[in-house]
Amino acid sequence: xxxxxxxxxxxxxxxxxxxxxxxxxxxxxxxxxxxxxxxxxxxxxxxxxxxxxxxxxxxxxxxxxxxxxxxxxxxxxxxxxxxxxxxxxxxxxxxxxxxxxxxxxxxxxxxxxxxxxxxxxxxxxxxxxxxxxxxxxxxxxxxxxxxxxxxxxxxxxxxxxxxxxxxxxxxxxxxxxxxxxxxxxxxxxxxxxxxxxxxxxxxxxxxxxxxxxxxxxxxxxxxxxxxxxxxxxxxxxxxxxxxxxxxxxxxxxxxxxxxxxxxxxxxxxxxxxxxxxxxxxxxxxxxxxxxxxxxxxxxxxxxxxxxxxxxxxxxxxxxxxxxxxxxxxxxxxxxx
Ligand code: NAD
Ligand code: UD1
Numbered sequence: 333x334x335x336x337x338x339x340x341x342x343x344x345x346x347x348x349x350x351x352x353x354x355x356x357x358x359x360x361x362x363x364x365x366x367x368x369x370x371x372x373x374x375x376x377x378x379x380x381x382x383x384x385x386x387x388x389x390x391x392x393x394x395x396x397x398x399x400x401x402x403x404x405x406x407x408x409x410x411x412x413x414x415x416x417x418x419x420x421x422x423x424x425x426x427x428x429x430x431x432x433x434x435x436x437x438x439x440x441x442x443x444x445x446x447x448x449x450x451x452x453x454x455x456x457x458x459x460x461x462x463x464x465x466x467x468x469x470x471x472x473x474x475x476x477x478x479x480x481x482x483x484x485x486x487x488x489x490x491x492x493x494x495x496x497x498x499x500x501x502x503x504x505x506x507x508x509x510x511x512x513x514x515x516x517x518x519x520x521x522x523x524x525x526x527x528x529x530x531x532x533x534x535x536x537x538x539x540x541x542x543x544x545x546x547x548x549x550x551x552x553x554x555x556x557x558x559x560x561x562x563x564x565x566x567x568x569x570x571x572x573x574x575x576x577x578x579x580x581x582x583x584x585x586x587x588x589x590x591x592x593x594x595x596x597x598x599x600x601x602x603x604x605x606x607x608x609x610x611x612x613x614x615x616x617x618x619x620x621x622x623x624x625x626x627x628x629x630x631x632x633x634x635x636x637x638x639x640x641x642x643x644x645x646x647x648x649x650x651x652x653x654x655x656x657x658x659x660x661x662x663x664x665x666x667x668x
Contacts, residue, residue: 333358335358335406335409335410336410336448337359338363338412338439339454341372343521344570344571345361345363346520347571349384351575353382353384359384360404361373362386362400363388364391364413369523379515379517391436406446407448407582408448409443409450410578411454414431414454418481421479421480425479432484449501450502450503453505453506455505456507457509457510457591458478458480459507467633491505495587501587502583502587503587505588505589506590508565509591509594509632510531511565511566511567511570512567513566513568514567515568519659521666523666524666531600531603532564535603536660538617539615544616545617546604546618547620548617548620550620552622555629560626561597561628563594563597564594564598569645573592576643577643580641590636590637591634592643595633595645596649597630610657611657
Protein backbone atom coordinates (compact mmCIF):
# COMPACT_ATOMS: atom_id res chain seq x y z
CA UNK A 333 0.00 0.00 0.00
CA UNK A 334 1.50 3.36 -1.10
CA UNK A 335 0.70 6.50 0.86
CA UNK A 336 1.59 10.01 -0.26
CA UNK A 337 2.52 12.14 2.74
CA UNK A 338 2.39 15.87 2.00
CA UNK A 339 4.35 17.90 4.54
CA UNK A 340 6.07 14.68 5.56
CA UNK A 341 9.28 16.50 6.52
CA UNK A 342 7.41 18.54 9.14
CA UNK A 343 6.88 17.88 12.83
CA UNK A 344 3.75 15.72 12.73
CA UNK A 345 4.38 14.41 9.21
CA UNK A 346 7.81 13.01 10.14
CA UNK A 347 6.43 11.16 13.16
CA UNK A 348 3.54 9.79 11.11
CA UNK A 349 5.96 8.70 8.38
CA UNK A 350 7.86 6.63 10.94
CA UNK A 351 4.65 4.95 12.09
CA UNK A 352 3.57 4.25 8.50
CA UNK A 353 6.92 2.69 7.57
CA UNK A 354 6.95 0.63 10.76
CA UNK A 355 3.52 -0.70 9.88
CA UNK A 356 4.74 -1.80 6.45
CA UNK A 357 3.29 0.96 4.28
CA UNK A 358 5.34 2.39 1.46
CA UNK A 359 5.46 6.18 1.58
CA UNK A 360 6.23 9.01 -0.79
CA UNK A 361 7.02 12.32 0.85
CA UNK A 362 6.28 15.66 -0.78
CA UNK A 363 7.46 18.82 0.97
CA UNK A 364 8.84 22.17 -0.17
CA UNK A 365 10.92 22.43 3.06
CA UNK A 366 9.49 25.90 3.74
CA UNK A 367 9.24 24.97 7.43
CA UNK A 368 11.42 21.89 7.72
CA UNK A 369 14.89 20.53 7.03
CA UNK A 370 15.99 17.87 4.60
CA UNK A 371 17.96 16.13 7.41
CA UNK A 372 14.75 14.80 8.91
CA UNK A 373 14.34 12.41 5.98
CA UNK A 374 17.53 10.50 6.81
CA UNK A 375 16.48 10.35 10.45
CA UNK A 376 13.21 8.72 9.38
CA UNK A 377 15.16 6.22 7.26
CA UNK A 378 17.53 5.53 10.15
CA UNK A 379 14.72 4.97 12.66
CA UNK A 380 12.78 2.61 10.42
CA UNK A 381 15.54 1.02 8.36
CA UNK A 382 13.36 1.69 5.33
CA UNK A 383 13.84 3.88 2.28
CA UNK A 384 11.30 6.04 0.47
CA UNK A 385 11.05 8.63 -2.29
CA UNK A 386 11.17 12.32 -1.52
CA UNK A 387 10.04 15.10 -3.85
CA UNK A 388 10.94 18.67 -2.97
CA UNK A 389 7.83 20.21 -4.45
CA UNK A 390 5.47 23.04 -3.69
CA UNK A 391 1.86 21.81 -3.76
CA UNK A 392 0.96 24.98 -5.61
CA UNK A 393 2.98 23.71 -8.56
CA UNK A 394 0.46 21.49 -10.32
CA UNK A 395 2.86 20.33 -13.02
CA UNK A 396 5.40 19.02 -10.53
CA UNK A 397 2.78 17.40 -8.33
CA UNK A 398 1.29 15.75 -11.41
CA UNK A 399 4.65 14.04 -11.93
CA UNK A 400 4.39 12.46 -8.47
CA UNK A 401 1.02 10.93 -9.34
CA UNK A 402 2.27 9.86 -12.77
CA UNK A 403 5.39 8.17 -11.39
CA UNK A 404 3.76 6.39 -8.45
CA UNK A 405 0.68 4.28 -8.01
CA UNK A 406 -0.72 6.01 -4.94
CA UNK A 407 -3.42 4.40 -2.78
CA UNK A 408 -4.09 7.20 -0.32
CA UNK A 409 -2.89 10.59 0.88
CA UNK A 410 -2.19 12.06 4.30
CA UNK A 411 -2.16 15.81 3.86
CA UNK A 412 -0.11 17.73 6.43
CA UNK A 413 1.42 20.40 4.18
CA UNK A 414 0.34 23.85 5.23
CA UNK A 415 1.41 27.02 6.99
CA UNK A 416 0.49 26.98 10.67
CA UNK A 417 1.56 30.09 12.59
CA UNK A 418 -1.50 31.93 13.88
CA UNK A 419 0.19 35.31 14.39
CA UNK A 420 1.85 35.22 10.97
CA UNK A 421 -1.48 34.34 9.36
CA UNK A 422 -2.93 37.61 10.68
CA UNK A 423 -0.06 39.53 9.06
CA UNK A 424 -0.02 37.55 5.79
CA UNK A 425 -3.59 36.36 5.21
CA UNK A 426 -3.27 36.06 1.43
CA UNK A 427 -0.21 33.86 1.72
CA UNK A 428 -2.03 31.59 4.18
CA UNK A 429 -5.23 31.32 2.16
CA UNK A 430 -3.29 30.73 -1.03
CA UNK A 431 -0.85 28.18 0.35
CA UNK A 432 -3.29 26.18 2.45
CA UNK A 433 -6.43 26.33 0.34
CA UNK A 434 -5.01 26.43 -3.18
CA UNK A 435 -2.49 23.76 -2.19
CA UNK A 436 -5.34 21.50 -1.07
CA UNK A 437 -7.38 22.22 -4.20
CA UNK A 438 -4.48 21.34 -6.49
CA UNK A 439 -3.87 18.15 -4.52
CA UNK A 440 -7.53 17.07 -4.56
CA UNK A 441 -7.88 17.85 -8.23
CA UNK A 442 -4.97 15.56 -9.05
CA UNK A 443 -6.28 12.89 -6.70
CA UNK A 444 -9.58 13.02 -8.57
CA UNK A 445 -7.82 12.86 -11.93
CA UNK A 446 -5.79 9.82 -10.91
CA UNK A 447 -8.69 8.14 -9.08
CA UNK A 448 -6.99 8.34 -5.67
CA UNK A 449 -9.97 8.92 -3.40
CA UNK A 450 -8.60 8.34 0.08
CA UNK A 451 -7.55 11.38 2.11
CA UNK A 452 -6.67 12.11 5.73
CA UNK A 453 -6.55 15.84 6.47
CA UNK A 454 -4.83 17.75 9.32
CA UNK A 455 -7.44 19.99 10.82
CA UNK A 456 -7.22 21.66 14.20
CA UNK A 457 -9.15 22.32 17.39
CA UNK A 458 -8.86 25.94 16.32
CA UNK A 459 -12.06 25.37 14.25
CA UNK A 460 -14.04 25.42 17.53
CA UNK A 461 -12.99 29.05 18.19
CA UNK A 462 -13.77 29.93 21.79
CA UNK A 463 -15.95 27.00 22.85
CA UNK A 464 -18.92 27.59 25.17
CA UNK A 465 -18.01 24.62 27.33
CA UNK A 466 -15.60 21.71 27.63
CA UNK A 467 -14.97 18.92 26.82
CA UNK A 468 -15.41 19.71 23.14
CA UNK A 469 -17.12 17.13 20.96
CA UNK A 470 -17.14 17.01 17.17
CA UNK A 471 -20.69 18.40 16.87
CA UNK A 472 -19.85 21.70 18.64
CA UNK A 473 -20.45 24.94 16.68
CA UNK A 474 -17.53 25.96 14.48
CA UNK A 475 -16.11 29.43 14.33
CA UNK A 476 -12.64 30.81 13.75
CA UNK A 477 -10.81 33.87 14.96
CA UNK A 478 -7.81 34.13 12.62
CA UNK A 479 -6.88 33.42 8.97
CA UNK A 480 -5.01 30.22 9.85
CA UNK A 481 -8.09 28.78 11.55
CA UNK A 482 -10.27 29.95 8.69
CA UNK A 483 -8.15 28.04 6.19
CA UNK A 484 -8.72 24.86 8.24
CA UNK A 485 -12.46 25.40 8.44
CA UNK A 486 -12.73 26.26 4.73
CA UNK A 487 -10.78 23.17 3.75
CA UNK A 488 -13.05 21.03 5.94
CA UNK A 489 -16.03 22.47 4.04
CA UNK A 490 -14.38 21.89 0.67
CA UNK A 491 -13.70 18.26 1.55
CA UNK A 492 -17.25 17.77 2.81
CA UNK A 493 -18.60 19.13 -0.48
CA UNK A 494 -16.25 16.88 -2.40
CA UNK A 495 -17.62 13.87 -0.54
CA UNK A 496 -21.21 14.98 -1.17
CA UNK A 497 -20.44 15.24 -4.89
CA UNK A 498 -18.91 11.75 -5.06
CA UNK A 499 -19.59 9.19 -2.33
CA UNK A 500 -16.68 7.05 -3.50
CA UNK A 501 -14.32 9.26 -1.54
CA UNK A 502 -13.04 8.25 1.88
CA UNK A 503 -12.07 11.36 3.85
CA UNK A 504 -11.02 11.73 7.46
CA UNK A 505 -10.86 15.19 9.02
CA UNK A 506 -8.67 15.02 12.12
CA UNK A 507 -8.94 17.88 14.57
CA UNK A 508 -5.73 17.93 16.58
CA UNK A 509 -5.54 19.47 20.00
CA UNK A 510 -2.03 20.53 21.15
CA UNK A 511 0.65 18.14 19.84
CA UNK A 512 3.89 18.15 21.85
CA UNK A 513 6.73 15.75 22.65
CA UNK A 514 8.91 13.82 20.25
CA UNK A 515 9.82 10.32 19.14
CA UNK A 516 11.29 8.49 22.13
CA UNK A 517 14.58 7.93 20.29
CA UNK A 518 15.27 11.66 20.51
CA UNK A 519 16.14 11.62 16.77
CA UNK A 520 13.10 13.48 15.42
CA UNK A 521 11.10 16.23 17.05
CA UNK A 522 9.73 19.75 16.70
CA UNK A 523 12.21 22.22 15.21
CA UNK A 524 10.63 25.67 15.19
CA UNK A 525 12.25 28.52 13.30
CA UNK A 526 13.47 31.33 15.55
CA UNK A 527 11.77 31.98 18.88
CA UNK A 528 9.03 29.40 19.42
CA UNK A 529 5.40 30.55 19.49
CA UNK A 530 4.14 27.45 21.24
CA UNK A 531 4.51 26.59 24.88
CA UNK A 532 6.47 23.32 24.95
CA UNK A 533 9.35 24.28 22.63
CA UNK A 534 9.62 27.53 24.57
CA UNK A 535 9.88 25.61 27.86
CA UNK A 536 12.56 23.23 26.52
CA UNK A 537 14.63 26.16 25.22
CA UNK A 538 14.41 27.89 28.60
CA UNK A 539 15.49 24.67 30.34
CA UNK A 540 18.42 24.44 27.92
CA UNK A 541 19.44 28.03 28.65
CA UNK A 542 18.84 29.26 25.08
CA UNK A 543 16.02 31.48 26.32
CA UNK A 544 16.10 33.29 29.65
CA UNK A 545 12.64 32.70 31.01
CA UNK A 546 9.17 31.69 30.00
CA UNK A 547 6.59 34.47 29.72
CA UNK A 548 3.26 33.11 30.89
CA UNK A 549 0.56 34.89 28.96
CA UNK A 550 -1.90 35.90 31.70
CA UNK A 551 -2.92 34.43 35.05
CA UNK A 552 -6.43 35.84 35.20
CA UNK A 553 -8.16 33.24 33.01
CA UNK A 554 -11.18 31.40 34.29
CA UNK A 555 -9.22 28.21 35.12
CA UNK A 556 -8.06 26.44 38.30
CA UNK A 557 -4.89 28.55 38.61
CA UNK A 558 -5.66 31.44 36.25
CA UNK A 559 -3.37 30.27 33.43
CA UNK A 560 -4.64 28.88 30.10
CA UNK A 561 -5.67 25.23 29.95
CA UNK A 562 -5.04 23.00 26.91
CA UNK A 563 -5.24 19.38 25.86
CA UNK A 564 -1.63 18.39 25.15
CA UNK A 565 -1.20 15.20 23.17
CA UNK A 566 1.98 13.22 22.49
CA UNK A 567 2.92 13.51 18.82
CA UNK A 568 3.44 9.73 18.53
CA UNK A 569 -0.09 9.06 19.82
CA UNK A 570 -1.31 11.60 17.30
CA UNK A 571 0.66 9.93 14.51
CA UNK A 572 -0.87 6.57 15.42
CA UNK A 573 -4.33 8.12 15.23
CA UNK A 574 -3.62 8.82 11.54
CA UNK A 575 -2.98 5.15 10.86
CA UNK A 576 -6.30 4.20 12.45
CA UNK A 577 -8.13 6.87 10.45
CA UNK A 578 -6.39 5.70 7.29
CA UNK A 579 -7.31 2.05 7.91
CA UNK A 580 -10.95 3.03 8.17
CA UNK A 581 -11.14 5.03 4.94
CA UNK A 582 -9.12 2.45 3.03
CA UNK A 583 -11.75 -0.07 4.02
CA UNK A 584 -14.74 1.83 2.70
CA UNK A 585 -15.84 5.28 1.50
CA UNK A 586 -16.98 7.65 4.25
CA UNK A 587 -16.54 11.15 5.59
CA UNK A 588 -15.40 11.16 9.20
CA UNK A 589 -14.48 13.85 11.68
CA UNK A 590 -12.49 13.06 14.80
CA UNK A 591 -11.01 14.97 17.69
CA UNK A 592 -7.52 13.75 18.49
CA UNK A 593 -6.75 14.76 22.05
CA UNK A 594 -6.36 13.10 25.43
CA UNK A 595 -9.47 14.56 27.05
CA UNK A 596 -7.38 16.08 29.85
CA UNK A 597 -6.61 19.74 30.37
CA UNK A 598 -3.37 21.11 31.81
CA UNK A 599 -2.67 24.75 32.64
CA UNK A 600 0.55 26.55 31.75
CA UNK A 601 1.65 26.30 35.39
CA UNK A 602 0.78 22.58 35.45
CA UNK A 603 3.04 22.19 32.41
CA UNK A 604 5.94 23.97 34.11
CA UNK A 605 5.57 21.77 37.20
CA UNK A 606 5.28 18.58 35.16
CA UNK A 607 8.26 19.46 33.02
CA UNK A 608 10.39 20.17 36.09
CA UNK A 609 9.31 16.90 37.67
CA UNK A 610 9.91 14.83 34.53
CA UNK A 611 13.32 16.28 33.72
CA UNK A 612 14.77 17.69 36.94
CA UNK A 613 15.36 20.99 35.10
CA UNK A 614 14.19 24.33 36.44
CA UNK A 615 12.01 26.57 34.28
CA UNK A 616 12.07 30.24 35.28
CA UNK A 617 8.99 32.18 34.39
CA UNK A 618 7.30 35.52 34.69
CA UNK A 619 3.64 36.43 34.30
CA UNK A 620 2.94 38.89 31.49
CA UNK A 621 -0.17 40.19 29.68
CA UNK A 622 -2.53 37.87 27.89
CA UNK A 623 -1.68 37.01 24.26
CA UNK A 624 -4.40 38.43 22.02
CA UNK A 625 -6.74 35.74 20.74
CA UNK A 626 -5.93 33.16 23.44
CA UNK A 627 -8.84 31.38 25.10
CA UNK A 628 -9.27 30.20 28.70
CA UNK A 629 -9.73 26.51 28.30
CA UNK A 630 -9.80 23.93 25.55
CA UNK A 631 -9.86 20.15 25.79
CA UNK A 632 -11.33 17.37 23.76
CA UNK A 633 -13.96 14.78 24.19
CA UNK A 634 -11.96 12.12 22.29
CA UNK A 635 -14.50 9.32 22.81
CA UNK A 636 -15.68 9.22 19.18
CA UNK A 637 -12.20 8.27 17.97
CA UNK A 638 -11.99 5.58 20.63
CA UNK A 639 -15.41 4.19 19.74
CA UNK A 640 -15.05 4.24 15.98
CA UNK A 641 -11.31 3.92 15.39
CA UNK A 642 -10.24 2.02 18.49
CA UNK A 643 -7.73 4.81 19.08
CA UNK A 644 -6.86 6.35 22.41
CA UNK A 645 -3.87 8.45 23.50
CA UNK A 646 -1.63 6.27 25.68
CA UNK A 647 1.24 8.55 26.67
CA UNK A 648 0.86 10.82 29.69
CA UNK A 649 2.06 14.32 30.40
CA UNK A 650 5.30 13.08 31.97
CA UNK A 651 6.09 11.05 28.84
CA UNK A 652 5.42 14.13 26.72
CA UNK A 653 7.76 16.32 28.81
CA UNK A 654 10.50 13.69 28.98
CA UNK A 655 10.45 13.03 25.23
CA UNK A 656 10.35 16.74 24.33
CA UNK A 657 13.38 17.26 26.57
CA UNK A 658 15.33 14.29 25.18
CA UNK A 659 14.86 15.68 21.67
CA UNK A 660 15.93 19.16 22.80
CA UNK A 661 19.12 18.14 24.66
CA UNK A 662 20.21 15.75 21.91
CA UNK A 663 19.56 18.40 19.23
CA UNK A 664 20.16 21.80 20.83
CA UNK A 665 19.96 23.45 17.41
CA UNK A 666 17.28 21.21 15.96
CA UNK A 667 18.27 19.52 12.72
CA UNK A 668 21.11 21.96 11.99
P1 NAD B 1 5.14 21.74 10.10
O1 NAD B 1 5.29 23.14 9.65
O2 NAD B 1 6.22 21.15 10.91
O3 NAD B 1 4.88 20.79 8.84
C1 NAD B 1 4.21 21.22 7.68
C2 NAD B 1 5.10 20.89 6.50
O4 NAD B 1 4.44 21.29 5.29
C3 NAD B 1 6.45 21.61 6.54
O5 NAD B 1 7.48 20.65 6.40
C4 NAD B 1 6.40 22.56 5.34
O6 NAD B 1 7.67 22.71 4.75
C5 NAD B 1 5.40 21.88 4.42
N1 NAD B 1 4.67 22.77 3.51
C6 NAD B 1 3.98 23.90 3.82
N2 NAD B 1 3.42 24.40 2.71
C7 NAD B 1 3.76 23.59 1.68
C8 NAD B 1 3.49 23.59 0.28
N3 NAD B 1 2.76 24.56 -0.30
N4 NAD B 1 4.00 22.60 -0.48
C9 NAD B 1 4.73 21.62 0.08
N5 NAD B 1 5.02 21.56 1.39
C10 NAD B 1 4.54 22.54 2.18
O7 NAD B 1 3.74 21.64 10.88
P2 NAD B 1 3.15 20.47 11.77
O8 NAD B 1 3.13 20.94 13.16
O9 NAD B 1 3.81 19.20 11.43
O10 NAD B 1 1.65 20.48 11.25
C11 NAD B 1 1.22 19.64 10.21
C12 NAD B 1 -0.22 19.98 9.87
O11 NAD B 1 -1.02 19.86 11.04
C13 NAD B 1 -0.42 21.40 9.38
O12 NAD B 1 -1.40 21.40 8.38
C14 NAD B 1 -0.92 22.13 10.61
O13 NAD B 1 -1.72 23.23 10.28
C15 NAD B 1 -1.74 21.04 11.28
N6 NAD B 1 -1.87 21.25 12.72
C16 NAD B 1 -0.75 21.40 13.47
C17 NAD B 1 -0.87 21.62 14.84
C18 NAD B 1 0.34 21.81 15.70
O14 NAD B 1 0.21 22.29 16.81
N7 NAD B 1 1.53 21.47 15.27
C19 NAD B 1 -2.14 21.65 15.43
C20 NAD B 1 -3.26 21.46 14.63
C21 NAD B 1 -3.11 21.27 13.26
C1 UD1 C 1 -1.87 27.49 19.24
C2 UD1 C 1 -2.65 28.15 18.13
C3 UD1 C 1 -3.72 27.20 17.61
C4 UD1 C 1 -3.10 25.87 17.19
C5 UD1 C 1 -2.39 25.31 18.43
C6 UD1 C 1 -1.76 23.99 18.21
C7 UD1 C 1 -2.55 30.49 18.80
C8 UD1 C 1 -3.32 31.69 19.25
N1 UD1 C 1 -3.23 29.37 18.64
O1 UD1 C 1 -2.75 27.20 20.25
O2 UD1 C 1 -4.37 27.76 16.51
O3 UD1 C 1 -4.09 24.98 16.74
O4 UD1 C 1 -1.36 26.24 18.80
O5 UD1 C 1 -0.51 24.16 17.64
O6 UD1 C 1 -1.37 30.58 18.54
N2 UD1 C 1 1.73 30.17 26.42
C9 UD1 C 1 2.43 30.95 27.32
N3 UD1 C 1 3.67 31.37 26.96
C10 UD1 C 1 4.26 31.05 25.77
C11 UD1 C 1 3.53 30.25 24.85
C12 UD1 C 1 2.27 29.84 25.23
O7 UD1 C 1 1.95 31.26 28.41
O8 UD1 C 1 5.41 31.49 25.50
C13 UD1 C 1 0.39 29.68 26.82
C14 UD1 C 1 -0.73 30.15 25.92
O9 UD1 C 1 -1.28 31.35 26.38
C15 UD1 C 1 -1.71 28.97 26.04
C16 UD1 C 1 -0.80 27.74 26.23
O10 UD1 C 1 0.43 28.27 26.71
O11 UD1 C 1 -2.52 29.10 27.18
C17 UD1 C 1 -0.56 26.95 24.95
O12 UD1 C 1 -0.11 27.85 23.96
P1 UD1 C 1 0.37 27.33 22.51
O13 UD1 C 1 1.34 26.23 22.67
O14 UD1 C 1 0.79 28.52 21.73
O15 UD1 C 1 -0.95 26.69 21.89
P2 UD1 C 1 -2.41 27.34 21.73
O16 UD1 C 1 -2.41 28.75 22.07
O17 UD1 C 1 -3.36 26.45 22.42
